[in-house]
Amino acid sequence: MNLSLHRSTLLATAGAALALSLTACQSDTATKSAPETTSSTAGKATGKAAGGEQSGASGTKGSTGQAQSTASQGSTDRAGRSGSAGSTGDQASAATRVCTARDVRVTAATQGGPPTTHIVLTAKNTSGHSCRLADAPHIQFLESHKQDVPAAAKSKPASPVVLTAGAPAYALVKLSDGGVDEDNEPVSAFSVILEGDSTVIAVNAPGSGGIAVDPAKALTGYWTPELRNGADDF
Known part of the structure; x- marks a missing residue:
């Protein structure tokens, strides 16, 4: 083999080895860079997914807030309607016209045994329609005492x-x-006048001998549907 041919063979062999070495380096570089690209892509995907979950969570919270707001509004509406119903009842009572002397019959009876310290006035509605008894009865026992008997505040209904x-x-009445x-x-x-009416009602005292009154100690309670222990004790 001549020298020229031997040199060509060596050069070809060296070139092939260099080509293989470069190919291996490129493959290694591609292999190393591939995970970075995958990681970056995965990170973006994760970020998008997280953003989607956050958006979904916000949407859920918004819906929940709206539901809670609607429920609260419903409760408020119901409470308002209940309050209105109570107010309407009070207004209806207040709107009922006051009882006059023509609407009721007033009588007196003793309460308890002797000595008689209290009597009970009864006002019965004889009018055939509803009416309202306001305040306390205005009572005057004696011609010498023109002031009304004071009302006991604790008995006000x-x-x-x-x-x-x-x-x-x-x-x-005490x-x-x-x-x-x-x-x-x-x-x-004695005389009784109803609140809202100027007509004087003459009431006979109970008992054959009448009643004994101390003008300085006399008191009257308010009109009530029934006598109540405690509130009407004075």
Whole structure:
């Protein structure tokens, strides 16, 4: 083999080895860069997915908030309707016309045994329609004492007293403390005036001998549908 041919063979062999080496390097470089590309793509996908979940969560929260708002509004509406119904009932009671002397019959009876310290007034609705007894009865026992008997504030009812046809209302009236040394005066009849009406109603005192009244100790309760323990004790 001549020298020229041997040199050509060596060069060809060296070239082939260099080509294989370059191919291996390129493959290695591609292999190393491939995971980075995949990681970057995966990161973007994860970010998009996370953004989608956040959007979904926001949408869910928004829907939940709207549902809660709707529920709260429903509760408020129901509460408002309930409050309105109560107010309407009070307004209806207040709108009922007041009872006059022509609407009721007022009588008196003693309460408890002797000495008689209290009487009970009864006002019965005889009009055939509903009416309202406002405030307390205005009572004057003696011609010498023109002032109305004071009303006991503790006996005032929480709501207006509306009498349907035939229904009664009551007022407890204190005459004295029951002491023998009191300045009592005999009373066989006395006057009652209803709130909102100027007509004087003459009421006969209970008992054959009438009642003994101490003007300084007399008190009257408000009209109530029934006498109540505690509130009407004075």
